[in-house]
Amino acid sequence: MPGVSPFHRLHLLVNFHIGADPERLISAGRLVSALFAALAIYLDPTRPARSLNEAHLVLSAYVVFSLLLMLCPPRRPLAHPVHLLSHAVDVLALGTLVYLTDELDSPFFPFVPFILLATTMRWGMRGAVLGAIVMEGMMIAVGWRDLTDGDSELNLVIMRSAYFLVAAAMLGYFGAYRARSGQRFAQLASWSAAPVSMDERAWLHDLLDHASRLLGAPRLILTWQDRGDPVGRAALFGPEGLALLPLPDGTGRAGIAAILQSAGWAMPAPREMRSAPFVGTRNKGRLHVLDIRHGHEDDASLARITAQRIGDELERFALTHAIAESARDQERVRLARDLHDSVLQDLTAATLKLKAVAAGLPPAARGTLQAVSALMAAQQRRIRLFVEDGRKLAALRPLSASLSQNVNELCDQWGCDIGLTVTPPDMEATARVHRELAQLLSEATANAVRHGGATRLNVELSRIDHGLSLCIADNGCGMIVGESDDPPRPRSLRTRVEDMDGSLAITRYAPGLALRIEMPLPEMSEPGMPAS
Structure with a gap:
C-alpha cells in the first residue's frame, strides 16, 4: 500500500x-x-x-x-x-x-x-x-x-x-x-444453481421451499411479470403446496388480499407481512413473506437478498427455455430439410407409381389403390406443411382452416364423425401451434377409435387468458377408474402437453371420455394484431 x-x-x-x-x-x-x-x-x-x-x-x-x-x-x-x-x-x-x-x-x-x-x-x-x-x-x-x-x-x-x-x-x-x-x-451459500427443470411447477416449488426455510416463514407469495406479458402471474407457497394464479389488477395490500382470497388463505396482520422487490432484464416482481412471528433487524435485508435471488432464478428459467426453444426450432428446420430431400421425394415417387399401376387395372380394382394413393397424398401435404412451417416459424395463420382440413383427413382415416368448433372463428396462431394441435387431435382420435370404439368426437377450441383450451369428448366406452389418487391419463397426450408447459385433465371417464387441455401460448395474438 x-x-x-x-x-x-x-x-x-x-x-x-x-x-x-x-x-x-x-x-x-x-x-x-x-x-x-x-x-x-x-x-x-x-x-x-x-x-x-x-x-x-x-x-x-x-x-x-x-x-x-x-x-x-x-x-x-x-x-x-x-x-x-x-x-x-x-x-x-x-x-x-x-x-x-x-x-x-x-x-x-x-x-x-x-x-x-x-x-x-x-x-x-x-x-x-x-x-x-x-x-x-x-x-x-x-x-x-x-x-x-x-x-x-x-x-x-x-x-x-x-x-x-x-x-x-x-x-x-x-x-x-x-x-x-x-x-x-x-x-444462502447452499442455494446452488441447480439445472432448470422443464416442469415449471416442480421447479417453482423447490425454489420457494428453499426461500421459505431460509426466511423462516411458512407462507410466501411470489408475484412477477415477464417482459411482454401484460398480466403477470402469482405463485403461492405454503404447507398445502404450490398454487399458480394470474396476477390481479390491483396492487399492494389490496392485490395480495385478492390473491389470498382466490387461494382460500387467511389475510395476516400487517405486522406479520414483509415484502421485497426484484428487477431483472426480463422480469420484475415482488416477494411477499407472510406469517412473520418474530421479526429481526436483518430480516428485511435477507428478504431483499432472497427476492433478488429468486428474480435471478426466474431470469435463468426464462433464458433456459428460450435457448431450448431456439434449439428446437433449429432442429425442426434441419428435420424439415431432411424430410423434403428424402421422405417427401420418396412419397411423390411412390404416388406416381401407384397411379401408373392403377391406370392399367380394371375400374373395379382401382378403389383400394386410389384410397392408398389418397392417404399418401395427405401425408405429402402434411410433410409439405411441416417444411413450410420450418421455413417460416413465426407466421400467423387462421386455425379454423387448417384444423378443418385435419379433421376431414382424420374422419376419412378412422371412419368416424368429428365436430369442430373454434372460438373465435378468426383466431390465428403460429406454425408450431398448428402442428401441435394437429398432433393432439390425431392422437386423441386414434385413442378414442382404437381403445374406446368411438364413432363420434366433439372438438371445441377456445381462447383463454394467454393460451388455448382444447376440449375433446367422444362417445366410446370411456375408461375404468380405480381408487388411486392419480387416475390414469393417456400417456402420449400427457407427455406432449407437458412438453408445451400445458395441463391435461379428464373431465369425464364414462360413458365416453372427455379431455380438457390448456396450453400457454404467449406467441399468439388477436386477429389483426402483430405477434409479440
Whole structure:
C-alpha cells in the first residue's frame, strides 16, 4: 500500500487479524486484562491488603499464560477440551486473585466478566449460560467468608449477581444472533444453481421451499411479470403446496388480499407481512413473506437478498427455455430439410407409381389403390406443411382452416364423425401451434377409435387468458377408474402437453371420455394484431 506508514500498516494488520479471528480476540482480551492487573499492583502495591506475594505469583503466572495463548492460540474445534482447559485456568487465576485481594471488594473483580465474554464468543447462548453459572459460583465461593464473618455484604452479592445475569442475557442474545446469522449465510451459500427443470411447477416449488426455510416463514407469495406479458402471474407457497394464479389488477395490500382470497388463505396482520422487490432484464416482481412471528433487524435485508435471488432464478428459467426453444426450432428446420430431400421425394415417387399401376387395372380394382394413393397424398401435404412451417416459424395463420382440413383427413382415416368448433372463428396462431394441435387431435382420435370404439368426437377450441383450451369428448366406452389418487391419463397426450408447459385433465371417464387441455401460448395474438 503506497503512501502508508509502517506503523499504520502494522496497526491495520493487527486490527484485521484480531477482528477476523475470535480466538485471537479472546487471547488479546485475556492478555490486556492480565497486563492491566499487573499494572494496577505495580502502581498501587498496598491495595492488596494481604497475601501480596501470593497475588504477585498468581498474576505473573497468569500473564505468562496469556502471552503464550496470544502468541500460539489453540487451533482446535470448539468441542475440544483445550478450550475448556483455558477457561478453567481463567476462572482459577481470576478467582484466586479476587480471593487474595479483599474478596468481594477486590479491585480485580471488574476483570471477571471477561470469562462471560469469552465463553459467549466461543459457544454463543450456551457459552453465556455456562459463563454466568461459573461466575455466580465463583463469586459465592470467594465471597463466602464475607457473607459469614458477621459483616454481611449480601447487597453486594445481589447487585453483582443481577449484573452477571443481565450481562449473560444480553451477550447470549448476541451470541444466538451470531449463530443464527451464520446459519442463514450457510443456507444462502447452499442455494446452488441447480439445472432448470422443464416442469415449471416442480421447479417453482423447490425454489420457494428453499426461500421459505431460509426466511423462516411458512407462507410466501411470489408475484412477477415477464417482459411482454401484460398480466403477470402469482405463485403461492405454503404447507398445502404450490398454487399458480394470474396476477390481479390491483396492487399492494389490496392485490395480495385478492390473491389470498382466490387461494382460500387467511389475510395476516400487517405486522406479520414483509415484502421485497426484484428487477431483472426480463422480469420484475415482488416477494411477499407472510406469517412473520418474530421479526429481526436483518430480516428485511435477507428478504431483499432472497427476492433478488429468486428474480435471478426466474431470469435463468426464462433464458433456459428460450435457448431450448431456439434449439428446437433449429432442429425442426434441419428435420424439415431432411424430410423434403428424402421422405417427401420418396412419397411423390411412390404416388406416381401407384397411379401408373392403377391406370392399367380394371375400374373395379382401382378403389383400394386410389384410397392408398389418397392417404399418401395427405401425408405429402402434411410433410409439405411441416417444411413450410420450418421455413417460416413465426407466421400467423387462421386455425379454423387448417384444423378443418385435419379433421376431414382424420374422419376419412378412422371412419368416424368429428365436430369442430373454434372460438373465435378468426383466431390465428403460429406454425408450431398448428402442428401441435394437429398432433393432439390425431392422437386423441386414434385413442378414442382404437381403445374406446368411438364413432363420434366433439372438438371445441377456445381462447383463454394467454393460451388455448382444447376440449375433446367422444362417445366410446370411456375408461375404468380405480381408487388411486392419480387416475390414469393417456400417456402420449400427457407427455406432449407437458412438453408445451400445458395441463391435461379428464373431465369425464364414462360413458365416453372427455379431455380438457390448456396450453400457454404467449406467441399468439388477436386477429389483426402483430405477434409479440
